[in-house]
Amino acid sequence: MKPSLLCLRPVRRLFLLTCLVAASSLATFPAIAAEKPAQPKLVVVLVVDGLPQEQVTRYRDQFGQGGFRRLLDQGAWFSNAHQAHGVTVTAVGHAAVLTGAYPYQHGIISNDWTDTKTLESMYCTQDNAHNYIGDETKPGAGTSPANLRASTVGDELRYATGNRAKVITVSGKDRGAILLAGKAGTAYMYMGKSGNFASSTYYMQSHPQWVQQYHASKPQDRFYGKEWRPLLADASYAGDASDDLIADEKNRFPFKYESKSGKPDAEYYGKLYTGPYLDEMTLDFARAAVEGENLGRNPAGVPDVLGVSLSSHDYVNHSFGPESRMSHDHLQRLDRLLANFFSYLDKRVGLDNTMVVLTADHGFPNVPEFSQSIKRDAQRLDGKQMSAALSKHLAEKFGQENLVRKWSPPNVILDYALIEQKNLKREEVENTAARFLLNYPGVANAFTRTQLENGNLPATRIGTLMQRAWNRQVSGDIMVVIKPFWYFSSGKQGTSHGSPYSYDTNVPLMIMGKPWIKAGAYGQYAEVMDIAPTLAHLLRVRPPSAAEGRVLTEALQ
Numbered sequence: 001m002k003p004s005l006l007c008l009r010p011v012r013r014l015f016l017l018t019c020l021v022a023a024s025s026l027a028t029f030p031a032i033a034a035e036k037p038a039q040p041k042l043v044v045v046l047v048v049d050g051l052p053q054e055q056v057t058r059y060r061d062q063f064g065q066g067g068f069r070r071l072l073d074q075g076a077w078f079s080n081a082h083q084a085h086g087v088t089v090t091a092v093g094h095a096a097v098l099t100g101a102y103p104y105q106h107g108i109i110s111n112d113w114t115d116t117k118t119l120e121s122m123y124c125t126q127d128n129a130h131n132y133i134g135d136e137t138k139p140g141a142g143t144s145p146a147n148l149r150a151s152t153v154g155d156e157l158r159y160a161t162g163n164r165a166k167v168i169t170v171s172g173k174d175r176g177a178i179l180l181a182g183k184a185g186t187a188y189m190y191m192g193k194s195g196n197f198a199s200s201t202y203y204m205q206s207h208p209q210w211v212q213q214y215h216a217s218k219p220q221d222r223f224y225g226k227e228w229r230p231l232l233a234d235a236s237y238a239g240d241a242s243d244d245l246i247a248d249e250k251n252r253f254p255f256k257y258e259s260k261s262g263k264p265d266a267e268y269y270g271k272l273y274t275g276p277y278l279d280e281m282t283l284d285f286a287r288a289a290v291e292g293e294n295l296g297r298n299p300a301g302v303p304d305v306l307g308v309s310l311s312s313h314d315y316v317n318h319s320f321g322p323e324s325r326m327s328h329d330h331l332q333r334l335d336r337l338l339a340n341f342f343s344y345l346d347k348r349v350g351l352d353n354t355m356v357v358l359t360a361d362h363g364f365p366n367v368p369e370f371s372q373s374i375k376r377d378a379q380r381l382d383g384k385q386m387s388a389a390l391s392k393h394l395a396e397k398f399g400q401e402n403l404v405r406k407w408s409p410p411n412v413i414l415d416y417a418l419i420e421q422k423n424l425k426r427e428e429v430e431n432t433a434a435r436f437l438l439n440y441p442g443v444a445n446a447f448t449r450t451q452l453e454n455g456n457l458p459a460t461r462i463g464t465l466m467q468r469a470w471n472r473q474v475s476g477d478i479m480v481v482i483k484p485f486w487y488f489s490s491g492k493q494g495t496s497h498g499s500p501y502s503y504d505t506n507v508p509l510m511i512m513g514k515p516w517i518k519a520g521a522y523g524q525y526a527e528v529m530d531i532a533p534t535l536a537h538l539l540r541v542r543p544p545s546a547a548e549g550r551v552l553t554e555a556l557q
Helices: 010-033 053-058 068-074 090-099 153-160 174-181 209-216 219-223 266-271 277-292 312-320 325-348 368-373 383-398 416-421 426-438 449-454 461-469 528-539
Strands: 042-048 076-078 112-114 121-123 167-171 186-190 304-310 354-359 404-408 411-414 443-448 478-482 509-512 520-522
Touching (some): 042 325, 042 528, 053 325, 068 509, 090 528, 167 174, 174 304, 209 277, 354 528, 383 426, 426 443, 426 449, 426 478, 443 461
Parallel strands (some): 042 304
Antiparallel strands (some): 411 478, 443 478
């Protein structure tokens, strides 16, 4: 029979009591740990439109303490992260962030495309059944996610919580807000004619009171007459491209925001797209949404999602290139805006209750003139001229006009009905077209519908990315890949994106949230498509319907 504790000698009794107390403390440790938030109260997803990864690393030393540097130091930063599809444009990239899907499934193949049956233009978020609330709605305007064929993290969170979770998104572009919001969220987008942030009748019939109050103060007018000048000392921009290479004399610092009428109007509101002030307004409206919708303090005790797409960097890079002083300065200003926004979130919700994700929809190549100055083969390629030359070649080869129906970048649409009617062989016409394009100046690859339908593309990175970017129901019949540093354009200035090359695919991917994320720099390959499965895992909801990314387990606590 075992002796009782009281029968033991005092020294041994004290030793056993100490052990029991220690064991009791260990037993209760999980309960103490459980007091930390099991899930974030607020998930903030930031998408910087048109931000290549290389700009973050190139200008890192000039960032302040609270913006990008905070994400880099306190979050998980994936330096080898990519938009892993071949048509790197705004709509496709935004669709990827919270669906975790590629275009072949989510159906958003470009910003706009040509309907292969009717040859009518289709805008990515077009829905003629709905209108903007309180603002002019032109035909083909972006008003709903009707073309999005996959669910988002927000959709799954709303479903899992019986619609108690709130999902609010805001952007300077309609596609930036709508494709983050998914089917079940609520999107607000900047109106270039009025300077307001409006939703559409897809989401509601009238704006809530907080939005009406925000509009009443006309915050968009406060920048009238202001100038955008460099933020840093001149020496800080010493490594940037010469203005003479990337801009004409009338399009340089300082930029003044005004209009011919002498007062705020559509001309002035349109100018705000290119520069720091639209992003400032977007983050201001996001603050108003946090307070108006009480985000992060959900009375149902469920997480909320705030999506913010910051559009201006894309407009600046289109105009001047990522090598310009303008782009450099804009990123520094955005860094300061983010620092203020994070401080606000810390006070309002608490950053230990908040998960922040920052990424981009695509990167950017340099302006061709700059690339040429450093001995690169770089030019603009006029796609319409290329398509016309192809049409002429096919007519000469097969004795039949109009075998090419339309150029819908980066797709050529063939007339299969005519090919069949004239007893031509489809594959022969496709292969003839592809061979012609492969010899066209500036073209690197051309893939046919037959190849794409059979999954018979080269087992290369380019082949994989282009296969993912092609949708059987929506895309055209020959997919054209341009050479590195070239891009499709009929213009004479600026630059654009859309290729499968690393300068267009390699984008920031940063996740910050101390209770859930291990801070550090991660060199592993990652994709923007990994964001959605990772968030679904942490929010304990099912992954979006077409998600193919992985959970970024190496960065989880």
